[in-house]
Amino acid sequence: MVTPSLVLFYAAAALTLGGGLGVVMTRNIVYAAFALLVAMMGVAGVFLLMFAEFLALVQVLIYGGAIVIVILFALMLTRVQDFEHLSDNRQWPIAAVVAAAIFGLLAASTVGTSVRTTTDAAGATVRTPVAFDALGESLFTQWAVPFEVASLVLLVALIGAVVLVRTSGGRD
Amino acid sequence: MQVQQQARTADTIDLMINMGPQHPSTHGVFRVVIWVDGERIVKAEPHIGYLHRGSEKLCEGELYSQVITLFDRLDYVANLNCELAFCLAVEKLMALEVPDRASYIRVILCELNRIASHMLFYGVYGLDVGAMTPILYGFRERERIQGLFESVTGARMMHNFIRVGGVKEDLRDDFEPRMAVLLEELKQGIEECDDLLSQNEMFLARTKGIGTIGPTEAIDFGVTGPSLRASGVLEDVRISEPYSIYERFDFGVPVGTYGDCWDRYYVRVEEMRQSLKIIEQAMAQMEPGPVAANVRRIARPPKGEVYVRTESPRGDFGVFLVSDGSDKPYRLKVRAPSFANLQALQYLLRDAYVADAVVILGSIDIILGEVDR
């Protein structure tokens, strides 16, 4: 049965896939960044269809904001002509194998995860949205350490970026 | 010509930006090529000549009376000051005695012209720093002055009013009452303009400490006028070499301290007040009488050469006149204040931000008609 949700899901999935392909296939670094954004938006759409509004919005906020920074650096630190003569990498079979392996891993873990559902009065399965206060609470109690580690990683990346763009002869 | 090579903080490529000749903030057809590193200017190179009409050469082919019209078109916002400089030069060469009333009319009109010019600067400078309203305030005042000019000279901009030996004609009967009204309006207008922009925190943040130039450098570059006075040099041709009848008036010369954009701006605002003072005194001192000396229609100054400086709104406006005794100037060199002031631009732009470029360029108040001639 074709429901609007299914249509929307296919649309979101197509966006995700198209964006992902765009990232790896374009020669233009700015295009790649834009395509990445499209892929991220597609993922957000999928989240939304799964009633994970919070996750979807986080996706938009973090990646929307982050991609801007990526593009900024792409524009500032590279020249488009740097990539014109880039040929296809000869190691693509290995890359394909690795990609397939990761895909398999992700798919297996997704299939293996049970989704909490309840049944409403009419007997249809309804996904219960996660309560946000519970989400917040578990983030800052049970998962506080991973949360902080993640932010630390971002900090390190930030400092790394700053260090990378500085020449050794720079002042102060 | 490299302004100053900065120590780089990141390994980047400079972006070359061509500001002008079609750019809203270059005040005419002026082009400055700037190389920026991020938002910082590494190098700036001004290009002029887009408005070069060969005025000096054209003057050599015109009668003395016809040259005046060409001078109108040099500094086209302070036309009367240009006319005055030329007429003074010819008069000096001919050792002409200008009637008192004519001198007073000249001074009144020139000072009005100075206010009008500074008002234009005020408005445009507001736009340069991103404020929208000042230009309308400035132009309101300027419009009032030009209304009066129209009634006196018959033209709003290209007056052709000051003549060798005097002025074209006497003032109209309604001049005095109109002038009285205008003076009141201007007094209030200048205060309003001052209130609107001068002490605005953001305006201060944009102009204080930006584009500084010290007195020694300023003199070295030949910077004159308000831009020089802003650097703390007390130099005003009306004071140091009084021409016409300027020694009869009591007026102040505003002098800045830091030589930054704000000082250059405020010196001009203050100058408008002083101009009003001069006009008031002149109106009080003026007496009826002839307005033109007895000069032949086709003037033939004696052979010789003379250099005359006047204080135009932009600075030291000099006319170097070489006469061979004929009815046309043999050689006429105009020392345009904007031309010399603009040379300092490269120095002023060192280490500035892109946004400062506009503010700095605006603060030296150039008129391209005069720069290129």
Added chain:
Amino acid sequence: MTVVQGIYYALGALALFVFLSFMVLVLTWVERKALARIQMRMGPMRVGFHGTLQPLADAMKLVLKEDILPSWADRRVYWLAPLAVFIPSLLLWAVIPVGRDLVLANLELGLFYIVAISVLTVMGLLMAGWGSANKYAMLGGLRAAGQLVSYEIPFIMAILAVAMLVQSLNLETIVDGQRNFAYILVQPLGLFIFLTAGLAELGRTPFDIHHAESELVGGPFIEYSGAHWAVFFLAEYINTFTIGALTVLLFLGGWRWPAMPFDGFAHSTLSVIWFLAKTYAVILFIFWIRGTYPRLRIDQLMAFGWKLLVPLSFVNIVITGIVLFYGWPLWTLTLISLVLLGATFYAISRHQGTRLERMTVTVHSFRGTRSEPPVVQPQPEAALED
């Protein structure tokens, strides 16, 4: 999701679009008239009574105008950029209520949605800047990115502090929480941060750095003309309207009357009018600023954002948290907030270059012919720097 729901949302979106377009038309007229008042002129007077039809005429002109594609432009990016700016600005309104239940989707996460979507505008500006193949546009786009990303933080933090007061991210709940007093009375500091950051997000004077007519000649929009420029324009004014509406919703009590004798339909209609009136008051304030202030420089803007607004917004959250945690009465928060606001203004006024004392130049007076030599004053060693 059913088909009926889909149709409902589609119709709602259409209605929203029409409503917003109309509001933009009104806004442009109001802006021109307000600025004209400030600048002592008449503003548009020709088309319709006092130029009321001028926005329509302008819109028609823009649509009929030739759309120019610069030959070096990156076609796809160039044409997509207006949409990338416009769609987020429209999407925002999906959750903004103009009255009780007058909203397309009353999301529980309303505020979070707004925060997330408003980030996306940057992309459009960057795309426009990059796609135009113009150096001014490029600089403008980069400036926009830097500015918007920086000011996102205080913007979010100011919103968050309000959400803490209500313990909800739902906009209607937030308005309901202000049934006794508007939050401007509780968090004046929050309002200051929100409005300032909001102005920066909008890119309006004094933060119109990426347009910067005087140096960048319009920034990212420099190459656009006709309908595509109109789309940017539309988005910009919708965003202005959004900030006005959000200010009213978060700090000024939304559509709530102090006392309302009616109920039912009359109540809702009057509420909406009341809400719009408040919004326009805020927007007029924004226009007033535009008529008065010059533009900041990019580094000053960044310094202001990172050195002042970001710490302040964190402080705002901390004090709100402390007051809420210890269950102190809310007027203590008002007090602390006001003190901090005063301290902020004092700090700004003490800042070199923006000192509030009157700056002036020396006037040397003379009488008669002068013979004294001019005074060459020593230049101060430390020129004013910030």
Added chain:
Amino acid sequence: MEQPPRPPRQRREPEVPEAPVALDERGTALSALIRDVLKEFEVEVGAAVDEVVVTVKPEDVSAICRIAKDDPSLDFKYLRCLSVVDYIETLEVNYHLFSLDKRHKAVLKASVPTEEPHVPSVISVWRGADWFEREGHDLFGVVFDGHPNLTPLLLYEGFEGFPGRKSFPFHEYDEW
């Protein structure tokens, strides 16, 4: 510029009156002072209307300007104007100098042959001379030796001829 240039206008015979010289006391004092300071150079001190005129040899210009600026009694810190006058056979380079402190003024003149107009640049003395010299080079073809960047300033690159000179046709030129 196909047409041959018009014959240059003849200068009038000196039947016309000369402008009277009226030096004030500052000027008189200055001319004595200049004679004193510049005695090791071959200079000729005269006067024109109200200004002291110092005629110098072109090769001395740079050195004399340096002295004029640095000597505390002359103190010509301010170069008011630098102009070139075309006297058909010679080009005369005029330096209008002014002292802001002492308030005296003088003109420095150096005549160079039109065929080979070479004057040392004074840009190292006054930075403000930069554009004036470029203009002189543009319009009159005077070569200011030592100027770091003698590129066209007012004219477009590739312009032929020197439009300031008397020999340049007045109206018969191609519009750019």
